[in-house]
Amino acid sequence: MSTRALIVDPSAPDGIGLGEVADPVAGPGQVLIDVLHASLNYADLNNARNGRVPAGAPLGLDAAGVVVQGAAEGSGPAAGTRVVLFADGAFAERVAVDVSAVAEVPDGVGLAEAAALPTAGLAALRSLRTAAVAPGKRVLVTGASGGVGRYAVQLAARAGAHVIASVGSPARGEGLADAGADEVVVGLDDVKEPVDIVVETVGGPHLVTAWALLAPGGSLQSVGWASGEPAVFPPYATVGPPKTLVSYVNEFAAAADLAELVRLVADGALVPEIGWRGSWERFAEAADALRGRRVTGKAVFDLESHA
Numbered sequence: 544m545s546t547r548a549l550i551v552d553p554s555a556p557d558g559i560g561l562g563e564v565a566d567p568v569a570g571p572g573q574v575l576i577d578v579l580h581a582s583l584n585y586a587d588l589n590n591a592r593n594g595r596v597p598a599g600a601p602l603g604l605d606a607a608g609v610v611v612q613g614a615a616e617g618s619g620p621a622a623g624t625r626v627v628l629f630a631d632g633a634f635a636e637r638v639a640v641d642v643s644a645v646a647e648v649p650d651g652v653g654l655a656e657a658a659a660l661p662t663a664g665l666a667a668l669r670s671l672r673t674a675a676v677a678p679g680k681r682v683l684v685t686g687a688s689g690g691v692g693r694y695a696v697q698l699a700a701r702a703g704a705h706v707i708a709s710v711g712s713p714a715r716g717e718g719l720a721d722a723g724a725d726e727v728v729v730g731l732d733d734v735k736e737p738v739d740i741v742v743e744t745v746g747g748p749h750l751v752t753a754w755a756l757l758a759p760g761g762s763l764q765s766v767g768w769a770s771g772e773p774a775v776f777p778p779y780a781t782v783g784p785p786k787t788l789v790s791y792v793n794e795f796a797a798a799a800d801l802a803e804l805v806r807l808v809a810d811g812a813l814v815p816e817i818g819w820r821g822s823w824e825r826f827a828e829a830a831d832a833l834r835g836r837r838v839t840g841k842a843v844f845d846l847e848s849h850a
């Protein structure tokens with residue numbers, strides 16, 4: 544038996560194609576999940592080419608669906624539970640996932656919305672937590688139009704921070720004031736006052752400028768590098784009163800934080816914005832839109848097989 548999946552296919556455009564993988568078997572501490580929706584991340588596009596996921600293996604990190612078999616020892620969600628997951632190989636009709644990477648989705652939260660949460664939501668939630676976001680802090684979010692950015696704006700605003708959302712054009716900034724941004728700026732030239740925290744997702748010159756804007760004692764969370772451009776710091780840019788550049792990566796044991804994210808959505812305190820949605824058979828279109836900076840928030844796939 545086999546399961547359909549979006550796999551690494553070196554012969555395909557983007558290195559991604561629909562294919563078949565062996566049916567997953569749940570190991571100790573794992574649940575089997577039928578995936579109904581999944582969301583696309585830059586990491587998936589990179590993983591199709593960088594060797595992290597081998598040829599023929601399924602891509603993907605973010606998905607939501609229904610448990611079809613609970614963990615053998617009874618831990619984690621039981622069969623029939625609606626769940627969100629953050630795990631390698633998420634782009635498959637059926638996946639075996641550690642219970643530590645799964646959270647139940649409350650009634651009232653759609654599975655498509657839940658699938659839009661993991662990678663980007665975890666990065667926003669955890670980077671702001673590490674930076675000790677608090678009322679009155681000035682928080683700069685770069686790439687605020689994107690997946691991580693739109694969550695970071697909402698979560699920082701909810702924490703009582705003064706939020707400055709930086710985007711590439713006025714059109715890309717639409718909706719961010721409603722999402723909680725106190726200021727929406729195009730680029731960084733109009734940010735005149737120092738900031739305490741940066742959630743930095745663009746890299747390159749944005750990283751250099753954001754570092755210069757960071758106040759003494761501040762924390763720059765280097766979450767991503769969507770621009771792919773090099774960062775060239777002028778001499779002595781890193782010399783002065785102490786402030787911190789913190790590298791960030793999502794760790795997989797995410798159950799508690801996934802549960803927090805879906806609870807925030809259930810409470811109406813966090814809104815997953817889905818800027819592209821369609822069948823996973825249209826993955827090339829979604830990848831093109833993500834690369835072309837045409838996705839507002841997240842791109843979400845529907846897997847018709849279990850619908």
Ligand SMILES: NC(=O)c1ccc[n+]([C@@H]2O[C@H](COP(=O)([O-])OP(=O)(O)OC[C@H]3O[C@@H](n4cnc5c(N)ncnc54)[C@H](OP(=O)(O)O)[C@@H]3O)[C@@H](O)[C@H]2O)c1
Pocket residue numbers: 584585586662663666685686687688689690691692709710711712715716744745765766767768769770771791792793833834836838840
């Ligand atoms: N470390 C981790 O664990 C982790 C977790 C999640 C994401 N990430 C990384 O964080 C970055 C952002 O992820 P995301 O999901 O928020 O991506 P996204 O939805 O595509 O958002 C990225 C934003 O960056 C802005 N941008 C500015 N210059 C760009 C350029 N030259 N090319 C492309 N985008 C540019 C775009 O905003 P404008 O169009 O408004 O300019 C875009 O909306 C990616 O590098 C991703 O790999 C890392």
